[in-house]
Structure formats: C-alpha cells, structure tokens
Amino acid sequence: MIEIPSFKIPKEDWVEDKLLYGKKLAVKIREHLKERVEKTKIRPGLAALLVGEDEASKIYVSSKEKAANEIGFHSVVKKLPVDATQEEVLAVVHEWNNDENIHGILVQLPLPKHINSQNILQSINASKDADGFHYANMGRLMAKEKGAIACTPLGIIVMLKELGVNTEGKHALVLGRSNIVGKPMAQLLLDAAQCTVTVCHSKSRNIDEMTASADILVAAMGVRDVIDYSKIKKDAIVIDVGMHRIDGKVKGDLDYKEILDKVSFITPVPGGVGPMTIAMLLYNTYQNAVWLNEKDQMLA
Ligand code: GUN
Numbered sequence: 177m178i179e180i181p182s183f184k185i186p187k188e189d190w191v192e193d194k195l196l197y198g199k200k201l202a203v204k205i206r207e208h209l210k211e212r213v214e215k216t217k218i219r220p221g222l223a224a225l226l227v228g229e230d231e232a233s234k235i236y237v238s239s240k241e242k243a244a245n246e247i248g249f250h251s252v253v254k255k256l257p258v259d260a261t262q263e264e265v266l267a268v269v270h271e272w273n274n275d276e277n278i279h280g281i282l283v284q285l286p287l288p289k290h291i292n293s294q295n296i297l298q299s300i301n302a303s304k305d306a307d308g309f310h311y312a313n314m315g316r317l318m319a320k321e322k323g324a325i326a327c328t329p330l331g332i333i334v335m336l337k338e339l340g341v342n343t344e345g346k347h348a349l350v351l352g353r354s355n356i357v358g359k360p361m362a363q364l365l366l367d368a369a370q371c372t373v374t375v376c377h378s379k380s381r382n383i384d385e386m387t388a389s390a391d392i393l394v395a396a397m398g399v400r401d402v403i404d405y406s407k408i409k410k411d412a413i414v415i416d417v418g419m420h421r422i423d424g425k426v427k428g429d430l431d432y433k434e435i436l437d438k439v440s441f442i443t444p445v446p447g448g449v450g451p452m453t454i455a456m457l458l459y460n461t462y463q464n465a466v467w468l469n470e471k472d473q474m475l476a
Contacts, residue, residue: 180368194440194441197444199447201335225269227288240457254268279465304464307327308324318363333365333368335415345372352398384403393414395428418430
C-alpha cells in the first residue's frame, strides 16, 4: 500500500476560512519531523547538488539546506561550476550513494543543457531518492508499493488528508500531465484518495465539461487562466500548483480571489502548495532513513 503520512495538525493552525495555507501546515509538519528526529537513533542526512549559477536554484537549495538544519538533519550542499562534466556530476552522486550518513539525494533542476539530466537522476540510488524522480520510485507508486513520492503531489495529498474531507468516489480533475506533478498527482488521487480521476492537458478538447463536474481540481498546467472560472463546480476544492512572476508578484495558474465565493477550499499563491514541497522533501529523506535502517530499530 502507498503510505501517506498523517500528521494530525489541527485545522485551525493552517486553514483560514476557505484558504488552505500550506505554508502554515508546512511549519507544523517540520516541527513534527524535528520531534521525530530527536527521538531517533540515527540522524537523517540530506545532500543537495547545485550545478551552475541559476539564481532561483540557488535560493531553492539554500532554503532546503536551512530547513534540513533546522530540524536536526545532517545536511550537505555541493556546488559545481556551470561547465562541470557529466562524469563530474555522476561522481558526486556516486559518492553520496556510498555515504551511509546520506539518506536523501537531491540534484537541483534544471541542470545545464550539456548535462543529460535523466542519466544523472537515474544514477541516484532509488532508496536515497529525495525527489521521487527515480523510475523505480515512479513505478512503485504506480504499483502501490512504498517508495519516495514526488514532493509536490505528495504535499497536496497530505493537505487533503489533513483537511479531513472524504474524497472517496469524488471526481478529481488534474490539469497537466508532467512526470513530476500531473502524473503522480493523478496516481495518488486514484489510489490514496480513491477518487475518479480525469487528466486534462494542452490538447484536451473538453476541459469545460470536466471542470463542471470536478469536486477536486488541481491546476498544474504551468499556464495561467486556462480554465473558464464560471464552469467551476460550486463547493469544489481547488489546488493551484502554478507559480508565475508577474510584475514582481508571485501568482498561480488561477486567480484565487476570482473564485473564492464559489469554492469550498482553495490554496492561495503564494503560501499554498509551494512550501509543502520542501516539507515533503524532508519527509522523504526521513522516511528513506527509516527504511534504510529498518532492521536497526530506528526508534530509541
Ligand atoms: N527544481 C525546481 N523544483 C525542484 C524539485 O522539486 N526538485 C529538484 N530536484 N529540482 C527542482
């Protein structure tokens, strides 16, 4: 069975009226993980590799490092220059694959164009995959076996679980079919949330029709304003994965203020789904550490 963590965080700590503040939930989950780490014999270790000078990537990696340190993880960051070779990148992954203090390996994307990204991601030992991008873990998710799950969809399914709504038999519509969000999201909604799932994408012809019957709508197209707001079903739960920088402000795929009246719950952008991704990266690392040490009685 797929294991979806349950943190039992009181709703009043993160749900305000109709707004699902993943940012607040993520803080509580990180505190929860910190407490769990304090009770364990081993210290989960997260290693992150940054290749090149991409500004957004630098910010992401330093937030991940800070978050890992704050909850008592062992944390390592390695930086390689933009002209690093495939072999040099592979050598770093190989070193961490063989380091018993490391349980979560993350290679920050995007990698420079001359690097074969999939070759690097697939060279990570699947039991140390922090992102859930390894094919073995993608396959495990499809087969309902335990393994690391992509952080953004995992964060969303955790939000739905913490919200405590009954999702069984509901119609969930996923807009977007990427390997790292849309597809794993659809799989989780199908198997963990027991929904009837529809996936729409840029070539879909009946998005309005699907939107009108969706009880749960996950917008992950990476394009703004794809759906007709008037078609959104009354009392739907709307999750917005989009992140767009417009006139210096961060916005989602949707304009949540436009649909607030209609929905039962919605994630704002910023402050909704985004912060849950880092919390799930930490969770995956913790979980890998538990699985890797299962025989050694992790709990003190
Ligand atoms: N770049 C942007 N988001 C991510 C992520 O979640 N994981 C990795 N490895 N790279 C990213």
